[in-house]
Amino acid sequence: MSEKYLVQPDLKFIDEITGFGAETLKKCFQCATCSVACPIAPENSPFPRKEMIAASWGLKDKLIGNGDIWLCHECGDCSDLCPRGARPGDVLSAVRYAAINEYAQPKILANAVKDPQKLPFLIAIPAIWFAILAYITMAGGETMTKLFHNFGLEWSHGGHDVIAHANFVSTWLVDITFVPLAAFVVIIFALSLKNFISDIHANAVAEGKTDKTTIDPKGFLLAIKDVLPVIFKHDKFNECEANQDRATAHMMVLYAFIGLFVVTNIFFVVLYIFHIPGPYSQLNPVKWLANISGAALVIGSALMIKNRLSKKDQVSSYKDWYILGLVFALGATGLLTEMTRLAGSEYLTYFMYYLHLIAIFNLFAFLPFSKMAHLVYRVTAMAYASYGNRK
């Protein structure tokens, strides 16, 4: 603290996080109740008091690359006890979103995802794309079959006697969309993380929050292994009091995604390696997992939405509603697609599938830019805290 530090307030940054739900931050008078109220803040340089002063002074450099903002699980214990209604929990949430925006490239996408006015475009991109794919599938079936036969591949994955979504948008085309998209997301995250890790390390060294001087990749990977059980059990989340009910809902959504990820991969192998096209039997255990996960996704996200609606003392902004709405839409359209198919309503189920594809595209393509990116940054920051012995 004795070193000289030239304060360079970034007023635009204050405006930015205010827009992300931190409108109360200027009420803070630095009493430090929050740092004590927080059940998961470390003993040395606890958060969020120091983040609050950095935020109200517009010290972007002290916040964006600060690993501590990711250790916060926004349980709201600090906001409950805050004597000024400055809501440190919501401020940190806004700062996290600003950090996601800062690290995500390309900027044009990052800016589009954070802007509610751009939402129609974000929906229109996949809507048009899948409309084209549906047209190719429905109208160009014969051409495509011939084309694929040249490579010794079977074009159609659909049947003639049952309703199969592959007859609406070809599985080939769906996967040609999503496999490169997934690769694109991984590359963006990799690039972001490179900067992110070096920033949080530099910040931790500067503020005396770590006993490590360098980052040893092996030690860091081991730390990831250590924090995974904490994340899977929601240990940190469960230490919170004010918002504890959120932990259950969040856990449902997390496990739903894991379940659906497993299901998608299994069926991918089944389709392309064993050449067995869907729809698959309801008696198949993988299908059970899919159904349970789908239901958990809908219920979990619905609970989270309900939670945010009923919490009058918590600020919810567009960043929150975008992702919650998306997750709910994803689960709901998925289940409806299946239900309408089983009900035998061909065109309705195709339409649901169309909506479902749009939702998946939004989730995947904009993952590094939306609040959903927390899954990568939080895991990384928690691993770093474990690696750096932050206590």
Added chain:
Amino acid sequence: MTTDKSAPAGGSIMVVGGGISGLTTALEAAEVGYEVLLIEKEPSLGGRVSQLKQYFPKLCPPTCGLEINYKRVKDNPRIKVITMAEVEKVEGNAGNYTVEVKISPRYVNENCTACGECAKVCESEISNEFNFGMDRRKAAYLPHNMAFPMRYVMAPSMGADDREKCKEACKYDAIDFDMQEKTLDFKVGAIVWATGWKPYDAARIDNLGFGRYQNIITNMMLERMASLNGPTQGKILRPSDDKAPETIAFAQCAGSRDENHLPYCSYICCMASLKHATYLREQYPDAKIYIYYIDLRTPGRKYENFYSNLKKDENVFFIKGKVAEVGEESGTGNVTLVAEDTLSGEKIRQTVDMLVLATGMQPNASVDKPNADLKYNADGFIVNDFKKGGMFAAGCANKPADVVTSNQNATGMALKAIQTLVRR
């Protein structure tokens, strides 16, 4: 200019509340020739000041300021004091109010000489609210040793047995259990509300453990303990085991400057804790005192000097950070507290013998709103509407203040009340 020096016929002034502000308003108005009716809810005048060991700015004992005021009241035939009286309703407008006042029975008349024979024979006891319930007193009691009027009170809860004994013991025929509650109407021209404050209920500050842990007390409780006429005869002892505390922490802004409690600064708590540090240093030269604060507010040159002097004391420590969590060490009754030292950025976990909560002032009128056409600000203090006139608030009914400020304000409100009468 008129040469008539007598008060105009515009009526008299009612002062509600006989604490330091009410006394000042009543005296200032009466001593320039106006009729004053001083209404006090308690059986004695003196208010919060009489509960203190010493008060600012000169750290005088309360006897010092109150005695001289009582003498002025006694000497002034224009002041009529009614104790155990509460305003029920105010009707009318500036210059012409009808005030309904409820007077509770004291069961003791003017014959009382405060000889104390009744208390000797009385067996039943009641909680002593003058000492914030830290001890008990006889159901036949003198409010305190500086009471004005210097007369005993019989608690209404007293049983038939004790009533009989007390009556018999009284040589002056001063005890009268036939007294009834009375409601009287008074016509007055102006009203000054000097209804004062009460300590904010510390039990409502959930994270500070008052009421859960015995050795967490409030600043006003400490004040009573430090007073010679208090429950421990001036000895500051921790409640659980009457041990002389060696480490004492103060939690500033306990309930003040807090939206969940009192949103405003109570003005005097910082100075009060600094003063309490001097009490402790005097009594226990080796005791260590830790003051946890958000920022210390010591308004004015005198208070700032007081703080500067105390800062030189090597046994008094100041920690910038609010106490936000407390607990109790099992077995010892010691208090554990947690705060973040915002200057070092470290979390502090300290174990102390006793924790004092610097609780703030809550205006009485905000809790128990008088049935009168008054305006309040968002914090519950009465707003003085000088344009409308007629009714004014003085002292802590108007804003959190120390004795000096209250008296200045009370003097001003005496003038405002007089102006109301003269203009009619």
